[in-house]
Each structure stands twice: as C-alpha cells, then as structure tokens.
Amino acid sequence: MPFCATTCDFCAFYQEAPRRADLLRYLDGIERELDQWRAEWDARSDFLPALDAQAGLTVFFGGGTPGLLAAPDLARLCQAVRERAPGPIAEWTVEMAPSTVKADKVAAMREAGVNRISMGVQSFDESLLEKLGRRHSPKQVQQAYETLRAGGCDNVNLDLIFAVPGQTRAQWAEDMRRAIELQPEHLSTYCLTFEEDTKLWVKLSKGEFKRDVAQEAELYQFTWETLGAAGYPQYEVSNFARPGYACAHNVSTWHMGQWRGVGPSAASQWRNWRWSNPSDLNRWLDGLDQRTPETLPETAVDVVPLSPELLAADALIFGLRLNEGVDLAALRARFPSADWASYDALWAELLAESLVERQGDTLRLTDEGRMLADAVGGRILEAEV
Ligand code: SF4
Incomplete structure (x- = not known):
C-alpha cells in the first residue's frame, strides 16, 4: 500500500502522496492483480502443494501506510483479498501507524478477518521520534494501542528502533520498558540503518553525527537480554514474541516458502521466479494490462530465476x-x-x-x-x- 502522509527520515520505501484518484486506481489495480493471480491458481493444480507445504495461507498488508485508507476503503481491500483467497487465511497482518488507528477502521478489518496488527511505534521518546521524522506523539501510541485492544485485537506487534543518533542506553531501556508495559504479543526491534538518499543518510554523510558500531552491538545484546527476561524470547535476529505468537508469514519467508506480492513495489517468490513489481503506480498498472497467465509482467524488476x-x-x-x-x-x-x-x-x-x-x-x-x-x-x- 504505497501511500504515506509524510516521509520518515530513515525510510527508503517507495511511497506516494495519498491523492484520492490514485487511491482509487490503486484499489482497482489490486482487484485486477488478485483476479489474475487467482486465475493462475485455478488453472494450475500444481500450485496447491505449494500452499500445503506452508503453515497455511498468510496475508500481510505492508506499506507505505495501509492504515491511511478510510474504513470503507480498507473494507474493500480486505474483501478483495478474502473473496479471492483459495483457502482459509490462518494469519492476516495489517501494518498501522499510530496516528491512523481509528475504531471504525479496526472494526472493518476485524470483521473482514484481520487477526494481527503491527504498529510502527519506533520510540516512546518525543525527542527520538523527532529525530526519526515520525509524525506521531507518545500519547497517540497509547491511544492507538487502547483502540486496538478495545476493538478486539488480541495479536499486536509493536515495532521499535534503537541506536538512533544520540540515544542513550537509558533511553532505550525506557522505550523497551514502555513497550513491555503495554503487554503486546510480539515486539520487533530494528537497529537503525541508514538507507541511501534518506534524510538521515544525508545527515550522516555530512558528518552531522557518527555511527557508533560498538554501542549498536551493546544495545542489541541488551535488547535480547531485556526482552527475553520479560517473557519475549528472541526467535529471529530482530523479532521477539510470547510463546505461540511468532509471525507465521515472516517465518514462512525465512524458510524460503512461496509468496505473491500484490501492488506496486511488492516482491514475489513464486514457483520458479523471484521478482518485484515496479516501484511506480502507473508502471505497475501498465504491467497488469500486459500480463498473460504464463509470463511475468514486462515491467517486473529484479527478476531472478530460482535454482x-x-x-x-x-x-x-x-x-x-x-x-x-x-x-x-x-x-x-x-x-x-x-x-x-x-x-x-x-x-x-x-x-x-x-x-x-x-x-x-x-x-x-x-x-x-x-x-x-x-x-x-x-x-x-x-x-x-
Ligand atoms: S510510514 Fe512507514 S513507509 Fe511511510 S515513510 Fe514512514 S517508515 Fe516509510
């Protein structure tokens, strides 16, 4: 879902400003791409073992900011997926920014079958949020979390970032404490990376601050010790969960299962190919017109034959x-x-x-x-x- 209200200073993902006309073209395109995928699925019975080999069917809405969609648009997007899913959806995650969490959206998603929410908190510290260019406040995080729980969301992940320039060990300890206090089912913690051409990367290149690799390592070890002791054992380099709450979708990708990315910039690993859709709304839509069931779209990028x-x-x-x-x-x-x-x-x-x-x-x-x-x-x- 390639729309964001603003661009965070650390982010290199493809995104567009959320203009209404583009949102509608996007939703139409998603329905068309899902139709094409379902037709392929129905035409080729040898796809079926690919699903059976995984832990069921999983769906993940990432972005961009999927939560930017209004409740009726989210309902339409969810319905598009549910109508074309070839079986029951075992795990269905939607990423939400705290500022986008509203009761009507939560209700629409829950009704459609969404059973996991991943919220991009990043930090509870106002000054660190400012440094990351995030546009939400610690208070909004609290309110959003309460809205999710009140709406019946019983499987919630919080994303946090550590090793932000100038961040102390005490600040990181406080961020983890605040996250644990909320008692989510899952926590993802990412060491800040400086992706080329992001605002933070430019500042790093200009020497406005320096990376401290020794401190990054120290904070990372502190993370798995702290979260493990609080009942969130680490199960992957950046992921921690209460027992039984590992993200099945991501585990399937780490096990080199198969997945199909839908929408601009989405990546797929499917049958004998790995590829990405173009990071451009118009080129992605053009590619859908050229598609035949047996070929990748001509606009596919980063195409890799899988041996x-x-x-x-x-x-x-x-x-x-x-x-x-x-x-x-x-x-x-x-x-x-x-x-x-x-x-x-x-x-x-x-x-x-x-x-x-x-x-x-x-x-x-x-x-x-x-x-x-x-x-x-x-x-x-x-x-x-
Ligand atoms: S909301 Fe997410 S995708 Fe959008 S700019 Fe921020 S980090 Fe990037």
Missing part, C-alpha cells in the same frame, strides 16, 4: 537468522543438488570461530554469530558460488 542451489543458500542464510537454527538434514533432502561439501567445510570454519553451534543436524548462530549474522550470510553466499 535449487540458490534456494538452498537463501534457506541457510535466512534460516540461520532464526534462533531455532536450520535442520541441515531436512535442507539436504529438500535441495539435494546444492554443494553440501562446501557448506560442511564452511560449518567447520564457523564452528572454529565460535560463530555457530551444532547439535546433531541442527545448526544455530551463537550469540556472537547473531551479532555478525550478515557477515555469516555473506560467507554462505561465497560458499555457494
């Missing part, structure tokens, strides 16, 4: 982000043509460096390895080529 070897490498990279680790025997059986001898040599190196630990066929990152998860991922890619 078992590539999927094996990605299943290792993303699977290791999960605290439960990866089951090497299961992956070997799923992707027998991957170069498992090279990987075995790599595991020996990583074990010697104390970056992974192994119990039988289960391989996991150690605490030290989790700090260097991206570097470990890079070495898996090197072993794959």
